[in-house]
Amino acid sequence: MQSSERRSHLLGHERRAASRHASPSLLQSFVTQLRVIYALIMREIHTRYGRENIGFLWVIGEPILFCAGVAIVWTAMRPSHENGLKMTAMVVTGYVPLTLWRHAMGRAIKAYAVNSSLLFHRLVTPLDIIIARTTLEVVGTVLAGSLVLGGSIFLNYMDPPDDWGKVYLGLAFVIYFSYDTALIISALTERSELLEKAMSIAGYLSLPLTGAFTMTEWVPAHYRWILEWSPLANAIELIRDGEFGLKVVPHYSIPFLMASCTVLFIIGLFLTLRVREHIEIL
Amino acid sequence: MYQSVKCLDLSKSFHIGRSRKIVLDRINLEIKKGDKLGVLGRNGAGKSTLIKLIGGVELPTSGRIERGMTVSWPLAFGGAFQGSLSGHDNLRFICRVYDLDYNETLDYVQGFAELGRQFYDPVKTYSSGMQARLAFALSLAIEFECYLIDEVIMVGDARFTQRCQDELFGKRSDRSLIIVSHNMNFICETCNRCVILHNKKIEEYSSIEESIRVYEHL
Numbered sequence: 001m002q003s004s005e006r007r008s009h010l011l012g013h014e015r016r017a018a019s020r021h022a023s024p025s026l027l028q029s030f031v032t033q034l035r036v037i038y039a040l041i042m043r044e045i046h047t048r049y050g051r052e053n054i055g056f057l058w059v060i061g062e063p064i065l066f067c068a069g070v071a072i073v074w075t076a077m078r079p080s081h082e083n084g085l086k087m088t089a090m091v092v093t094g095y096v097p098l099t100l101w102r103h104a105m106g107r108a109i110k111a112y113a114v115n116s117s118l119l120f121h122r123l124v125t126p127l128d129i130i131i132a133r134t135t136l137e138v139v140g141t142v143l144a145g146s147l148v149l150g151g152s153i154f155l156n157y158m159d160p161p162d163d164w165g166k167v168y169l170g171l172a173f174v175i176y177f178s179y180d181t182a183l184i185i186s187a188l189t190e191r192s193e194l195l196e197k198a199m200s201i202a203g204y205l206s207l208p209l210t211g212a213f214t215m216t217e218w219v220p221a222h223y224r225w226i227l228e229w230s231p232l233a234n235a236i237e238l239i240r241d242g243e244f245g246l247k248v249v250p251h252y253s254i255p256f257l258m259a260s261c262t263v264l265f266i267i268g269l270f271l272t273l274r275v276r277e278h279i280e281i282l
Numbered sequence: 283m284y285q286s287v288k289c290l291d292l293s294k295s296f297h298i299g300r301s302r303k304i305v306l307d308r309i310n311l312e313i314k315k316g317d318k319l320g321v322l323g324r325n326g327a328g329k330s331t332l333i334k335l336i337g338g339v340e341l342p343t344s345g346r347i348e349r350g351m352t353v354s355w356p357l358a359f360g361g362a363f364q365g366s367l368s369g370h371d372n373l374r375f376i377c378r379v380y381d382l383d384y385n386e387t388l389d390y391v392q393g394f395a396e397l398g399r400q401f402y403d404p405v406k407t408y409s410s411g412m413q414a415r416l417a418f419a420l421s422l423a424i425e426f427e428c429y430l431i432d433e434v435i436m437v438g439d440a441r442f443t444q445r446c447q448d449e450l451f452g453k454r455s456d457r458s459l460i461i462v463s464h465n466m467n468f469i470c471e472t473c474n475r476c477v478i479l480h481n482k483k484i485e486e487y488s489s490i491e492e493s494i495r496v497y498e499h500l
Contacts, residue, residue, distance in 0.1 A: 015383060017425045018352035032381075039378030046371050047364060120355040120362040122338045123379055277341045281334065 021123060036124055040132035059136060063099055063144035070095050071148060075157060083218060085244060089158035093239050094212035096145035097174040101210070101232055102203060103137045104178035108186040109199050112279045119281065126186075126275050134182040138175050158243075166242025169254075173235035176261045183268025187275040211236045216251035224251060231260045284350055285315040287336060287428055287458070291345035294331055305331050307482035308345065313428065315351065318459045320469035320490070322497045323479035329462040330358065332479065333430050336460065351427035351458065357417045358432035365406035369397055369416050372405060380424050387423045394419040394445060410437045418442075422449055428458040436465050466494050 014020070024032060049058040074091045082090055111133055118124045152158045161167045189196040207213075209226065211233030216224050227233040234252040241250035289311040295304040305328040313319055323329045334340040336347060337356040355362050363372050373391055377384050392401065395415040397408075405413065414434040421429065435446060450459070451472065463469055469476060469490065476493040477486045480500060487493040 013425065015381070016423065018354070018380070019425075019427065021380070022352055035381060036379055039375050042378065043364070043367070043371065043375045047366055117362055117364055120337070120339050121376075121379055122355070281339055 032123060033125075033128060036128045037132045037135070040118070040124070040128055041136050044132060044136050059140035060143045060147070063103065063141040064147060066099050067092070067096050067141075067144055067148045068151070071152065071157075083215070084247060085215075086158050088152050089243055090213075090240075092145075092149055092152055092158060093243050094236055096141065096148065097171070097232065097236050097239065098207075098210055098212040100138060100141040100145070100174055101178045101181060103141060104134050104182045105185055105199075105203065107133050107137050108182040109189045110196055111182075111186040112190050112275065116279060116281045119276075119279065126279065127269075127272050130182055130186045130272060131179075134179050138178060142171070142175075161243045162245030163242045167239050168242075170235045170237075170239030170242060173238065173257045173261060174232065177231045177235060177264070180261055180264035180268050183272050184264065187268070187271035187278075190275050191278045209233065215240065215248060217249045227251065228253075228256075231257060231264070234260075285427065286348075286350045287313045287353060288348040288350070289332075289336065289345070290348065292335060292342050292347065293344045294328070294335060294340065295343045304482055306335075306479075306484075309484045311477065311484055313458050313460060315427070315458060316456055317475055318473045319461065320473035320476040320493075321460060321462045321479060322464075322469070322476060322493060323462075324500060327479040328482070329479055330356075330432050332484075333358070333432050333460060333462055337430050353428045354421050354424070354426040354430055356430040356432050357414075357421055357434050359410065359413060359434060362417065363405050363413075366404055368404055369395070369401045369408070372416070373420060376420050376423070382423060390423050391416070391419040394422065394449070411439060411442065414438050415442055418446060418449075422454075426457070428460065431459060431461045431463075433462055433464075435461070436463060436468065466497075469494065 021032065045056045045059060049056055054061065071088055071091045075088045078087050080087055108130060111130055112119075112126055115129055118129060119126075149158075153160050185199065189199060209230045209232075211227050211230060216227040216233065216237060219227060227237075228251055234257050237250045237252040238254070238257070240248055241252070289309055292306060292309045292311075293304070294306045295302050297303075309332070321329050321332065331340060333356045335342055337353055338347075338349075339356060339361070364375075367375075369391075370388075373387060374384070376382065377387050395401070395412075395418070397412060397416065400408065400412065405416065408416065414437050417434055429450070435443075438446065450457075459472070461469070461473065473490055475486065476490045477484050478493055478497050478500075485493075485496075487496060
């Protein structure tokens with residue numbers, strides 16, 4: 001309140017002075033960081049989608065083409081039910097989280113080197129850059145996913161979720177895990193070229209571990225531990241528990257999700273706060 | 283508070299493949315308020331690296347920089363701007379990051395850079411002179427106490443040079459400047475101090491004329 005009041009009293013020259021960003025209080029730093037992240041998101045929208053045709057609507061358009069495309073193809077080609085569950089519902093509950101995670105990871109690879117011109121401005125930090133990129137990806141995919149979900153329910157290809165709360169909670173964990181992945185991958189690919197090259201292969205190889213196309217219950221009992229140790233598989237199980245209710249036997253643990261995501265977040269934050277010296281300025 | 287920018291035992295090396303190339307080796311330099319410092323040196327001597335270190339774009343390998351004044355980003359070709367975005371988009375980004383008034387900044391930048399309708403075209407389509415005008419206009423829209431200028435000032439036309447004279451050396455004569463240039467006349471006219479970067483070290487001479495003489499015999 002006080003700061004906004006002070007701001008309105010800033011006259012032209014004072015407002016333009018770089019010195020008012022020089023030694024900020026904790027609150028000011030926080031406000032600056034939010035402002036920078038907003039600026040980065042707007043800029044990212046303009047660089048990626050330009051101002052022509054539908055412009056920023058591509059933020060939703062891109063993932064919707066992905067999700068809707070896969071949902072339609074699978075619905076058309078595969079039997080309408082798998083283990084008693086509607087095929088479309090399986091695809092939507094699995095593919096939307098998978099897309100969110102994979103896009104967040106894809107955009108994180110070498111995210112700093114390609115944006116090194118941003119680091120000319122000392123108010124912009126690597127953490128701001130990766131948060132902005134991931135947020136744009138998350139918002140786009142969540143909106144796209146909601147539209148695909150709404151469309152599928154409306155067209156009666158899937159039933160509305162049995163328990164919306166579990167769907168939201170599962171989605172929240174998918175988002176949390178996606179931020180973790182983005183923080184870690186962006187920092188590591190900046191340090192090692194080998195890792196950068198290996199990422200696309202690793203992305204494919206990890207597909208079975210995401211649990212996007214199967215339920216843990218359908219896997220032979222002695223292999224289940226693999227999916228039970230995968231945060232993304234846990235989160236997707238939680239979403240499917242919300243969607244199908246008593247029709248499935250879900251394998252997930254909310255304490256495990258909370259713990260694994262938080263540990264990964266701390267590792268990611270640690271790496272990101274130390275990545276600055278590894279970034280090649282072009 | 284004592285206003286200056288200090289480089290203390292500043293070193294910078296880059297990794298090229300397996301080997302390490304030392305560019306700057308334990309450099310000490312102080313820029314006081316109002317100083318106009320010219321930086322001379324052969325190609326590859328590390329002038330741009332020094333400017334980027336002072337601007338905080340590159341991080342030193344060892345040593346440190348104490349910034350007792352606000353320092354601009356390095357005004358150079360490439361850097362700082364996103365080529366695929368228009369000048370206008372870049373302006374909006376700067377306004378958001380530095381919390382500037384959009385309309386006021388737009389008026390100022392349009393008036394200073396005179397880019398007309400090309401202001402709304404991608405920066406990569408600009409000529410080098412136009413890029414320099416945009417870079418200057420945007421950095422002068424924020425009141426820094428020390429401006430870092432890497433070559434760009436030399437490419438403008440007469441009218442732009444006059445503008446820069448008025449804005450930078452007239453209205454803002456109390457500010458510090460660090461200028462990298464190969465244009466000796468320009469250094470002579472604008473700087474009150476001059477350093478030469480050579481063999482990873484920095485050397486300051488008592489007068490501009492002397493440093494130019496030394497530089498020409500490198």
